[in-house]
Amino acid sequence: MTFRFAATAAFASTLLMGAAVQAQTVFTVSSWLPPTHTLSQAQKSWCDAVEKDSAGRLKCNILPKGVVAAPGTFDAVRDGLADISYTVDGYTPGRFINTQVAEFPFLGDSAVQTSVAYQRIYSKYFAPLGEHRGVKVLGVFTHGPGIIFNSKKPVTSAADASSLKFRIGGGNINELSKAMGWNTTLKAATESFELLSTGVMDGTFFPDESVASFKLNMIKHATTFPGGLYNTSFVFMMNPDKYKALSAQDKAVVDKLSGEYVARLFGAGWDKVDAASRDGAQKAQGVARIQADKAFIKAVADKQDYLETKWAASTMVKGLKDPKKVLAEFRAEIKNVK
Incomplete structure (x- = not known):
């Protein structure tokens, strides 16, 4: 009886472990910039936050290099070659018009300020128009002053x-x-x-x-x-089918870490490295x-x-x-x- 009970318990434990593995979602994450670049680092920080807030149910597999060259990234995420990435709207001329509002001269001297303001305007006016149709937009942002x-x-x-x-x-x-x-x-x-x-x-x-x-x-x-x-308009995005397949609980985690969270995360990273480049590399050379x-x-x-x-x-x-x-x-x- 003891042996049969132990065997049954072990079998049940195996089933539970299998269910836990099945419950975990792994995102394939692509970056066309080096791992040391602020955008790659911000993307990794976002992945870390998603894993933490989902208690490990959501994880990222960050690829060693981009699945395609930068201009093809939007379509790569749309088509499922990668689950998550970011791109520059202007890399595909004529495709995105509304987003150019974030690219005009004299907007501001902080990537955080322009990014957060852009995200607010995007959510209010541009998102309903669906210019980024084909992907799940996690957030929009800009770099520092050009x-x-x-x-x-x-x-x-x-x-x-x-x-x-x-x-x-x-x-x-x-x-x-x-x-x-x-x-x-x-x-x-x-x-x-x-x-x-x-x-x-x-x-x-x-x-x-x-x-x-x-x-x-x-x-x-x-x-x-x-x-x-x-300035430059960026979009941080997810494959829509990958998002749709998530449980309601996990969608809530992704949604919480979208929008202004993304804008501040990427913008703050950019402000930091802008200052470091001015005070370091540029001064040295x-x-x-x-x-x-x-x-x-x-x-x-x-x-x-x-x-x-x-x-x-x-x-x-x-x-x-x-x-x-x-x-x-x-x-x-x-x-x-x-």
């Missing part, structure tokens, strides 16, 4: 910028560069070192962080703008920083005014009502974020 970096000379005017070749990341800055008459090429951030080290490009438009992250030791000059020359003067700022603002009118018309076609009001609300919200 800067003109180059290896050749100080850029003190629009004319100076016109004499150089720059890598850019797409979105509104692509349109603004064309309007300014600048020689720019749309390439993923990960290609920057090769483009600049081989002389194919003279510089790049980036936030401070990227000089250190991509080891751009050839950079010698930086031109800053109050609130940034531009002797990057000379100047701020654009009033004439340079006005030249950009004059062109951007037309682009914002063009953006407003395009978003109305997409279903956004009163886009100029939305833009004004976004700018006001940035100042309100603590």
